[in-house]
Amino acid sequence: MKAHLASAVAPVVTANGAEVRVEHVSKRFGGVVAVDDVSFAVAAGEAVAVIGPNGAGKSSLLKVLSGTYRPDSGRIHVAGRRTDVLSPQAVARHGVSLAHQVPRAFPNLTVRENVMIGALSGRPGHRQGAIGGVEEILSLCDLAGKADVPAIRLRLLDLKRLELARALSTNPSLIMLDEVTAGLNGSDLRDVIELIRGIHAQGRTLLLVEHVEGVVGTLVDRVVVLDWGRVIAEGSPTDVAADPRVREA
Amino acid sequence: MNATSTTTTTATAPTARRGVRLLGSPFPWPLPAWTGVLGLAVLAGVGTRADVALSRYQLDVATTLLAFVALAQGWNVLAGYGGQFSLGVSAFVGTGAYAAGLSQLHLSLAYPVAMVVAGGCGGLLALVLAWPLLRLRGDYFTIGTLAAALALQAWVINWSFAGGSTGISLPLQSTPGPVAVFRLACVVAGLALATTFYVARSHFGLRLKAVRDHEAAAIGLGVSAFGHRLAALVISGVLGGLVGGVVAMQQVSFEPVGMLGLGWTVNALLMTIVGGIGTLVGPVVGTVVVYYFLTKQLAGFQSLSIVIEGVLLIGVVRFAPRGLWPLITGLPAQANRLLRQRARARPRP
Ligand SMILES: Nc1ncnc2c1ncn2[C@@H]1O[C@H](COP(=O)(O)OP(=O)(O)O)[C@@H](O)[C@H]1O
Ligand SMILES: [Mg+2]
Helix, strand or coil: CHHHHHHHHHCCCCCCCCEEEEEEEEEECCCEEEEEEEEEEEECCCCCEEECCCCCCCCHHHHCCCCCCCCCEEEEECCCCCCCCCCCHHHHHCCCEEECCCCCCCCCCCHHCCCCCCHHHCCCCCCHHHHHHHHHHHHCCHHHHHCCCHHCCHHHHHHCCCCCCCHHHHCCCEEEECCCCCCCCCCHHHHHHHHHHHHHHCCCCEEEECCCHHHHHHCCCCEEEECCCEEEECCCCHHHHHCCCHHHH | CCHHHHHHHHHHHHHHHCCCCCCCCCCCCCCCCHHHHHHHHHHHHHHEEEHCCCCCCHHHHHHHHHHHHHHHHHHHHEEEHHCCCCCCCHHHHHHHHHHHHHHHHHCCCCCCHHHHHHHHHHHHHHHHHHHHCCCCCHHHHHHHHHHHHHHHHHHHHHCHCCCCCEEEECCHHHHHHHHHHHHHHHHHHHHHHHHHHHHHCCCCHHHHHHHHHCCHHHHCCCCHHHHHHHHHHHHHHHHHHEEEEEEEHHHHHHHHHHHHHCCCHHHHHHHHHHHCCCCCCCCHHHHHHHHHHHHHHHHCCCHHHHHHHHHHHHHHHCCCCCCCHHHHHHHHHHHHHEEEEHHCCCCCC
8 A cells, every 4th residue: 555655646647737617507407406506716736625415416517527418508617728518528638537426437348458448548649648657547546456357346445446547547637536435434445535635646636526524624625515506615624614504504 | 758667567467468368368459560461361372272172162161151250250340349239230241242243233343343342332331321320329229220221121122223123143254253252252351350350459449348338438538439339330331341242243143132131130140149249259150150060061951050040049148148259268267266166165184
């Protein structure tokens, strides 16, 4: 564990974090307003958490940011480029990646192959570096020993690590993690938190979604609280924890 | 980037195994161009030598076998590596056959040129069909391909320029002899094997498999799912068209009920699934088993061979769903596991 944490702090594949601006973004599913007029900004290289109760619209917001969903209104800029009008694969190539709440591996590919996909299809010009980084990502995510195992045979913890590894594999400048610590505890949880810290230390902009605020306190500088699709509070982890509206939600 | 310096230590283990584990290799690498050329050269060489040794009948059997190898591999690329289960094989075979036949009849093209036209028209049909078909996924895609194949057959049956239901006969003076057709079949099969090898081993193929396994996740990593699905469809279209060209020249005269019939589809499916879908060698094994051992050896007992084919398919799907070839290559590992279990079960002294 120690060895790859050291490499996380002194990364070989470094990224320049992207600045993110979310302006009045809304996303409806039929009658449900999952994301309701959300605006916030993240500075390049900053780590921000989005927290809120179940069904608050956190996952939907990340999927709008990743291009999976088109917002019904509003604009998104990542690293100076408007991304809400791009296809999801173009958003990915622009350097945005998302580790999903429910891990989605390529079951018939090995762990290494799973990580190679992002490296092979990543940003033009970043490809070579990303491919060189596959082994590094595998050891960073504690998957080096399982590199040749088909993903279908992984347990949940390893699937979560693989989801993180794949999100890293495109060498993103904005990495979004959707409840990657959910269901983990004890040393597993500590490992993943250290891993996230290492990913952010590489200079990437980090957007972290968590259901429980306890986890995020030590990882991020700023917290955005979402409830019923709306931003109800924003500030440092300690400020937000003290906010009466957040306690209510 | 200077990533290589730090990764060498961790990467040595898999790298060392890369060359040895040809099947189910953990690490695909871009196919060097010379392997495909080598494959073609070997097949062409074998073709030139074999024609002296083989009787007319054997040449004919070998030609058909090679055509089926190419057809099965084309379907394997689309369905096995691309996850797009097509029932439209016959549309591409028929298109290739008619393209070769009509271009020889009306444009007086030499037969090698007519072969290129056949492959080109197969690919073109794939491009045209991609527009409606690639919007469909899963079962809807399958039904769509079947509908396209049946519609094309119905249309050709009523297309008087192409001889309607009586079909066409190739001009005798420009039709290649059995030896030349056999060599064509060698080249087409070689091309199909080289292509499948490329798909199985290349970075392109790896992305295609990712799209097959989880399309949305692949897109999320920047893969153009549409581009890769299209490429697989066009590859299988070109191969189907080339097979159609070979079969047209082998049969000399043909009609739409056979040339655009579902028999091609059934055979390509049966051979690939029985041999091992999504593997390099499986479809070749499947073709030999289904065509040579069942269709040819039991030619005198046609109804019996159909029954055996059905039983074989059900048996494979039930007991070896990955096909015969993975079953065979998996035997050593299976034996190992059994031995280890036996050893563990033995009480310790
Ligand atoms: N694909 C979808 N179709 C319809 N409704 C959806 C979809 N995704 C999310 N929702 C709805 O949007 C709301 C927000 O969901 P989600 O973004 O998953 O919240 P969170 O991640 O904060 O738990 C919920 O009411 C959910 O039912
Ligand atoms: Mg969620």
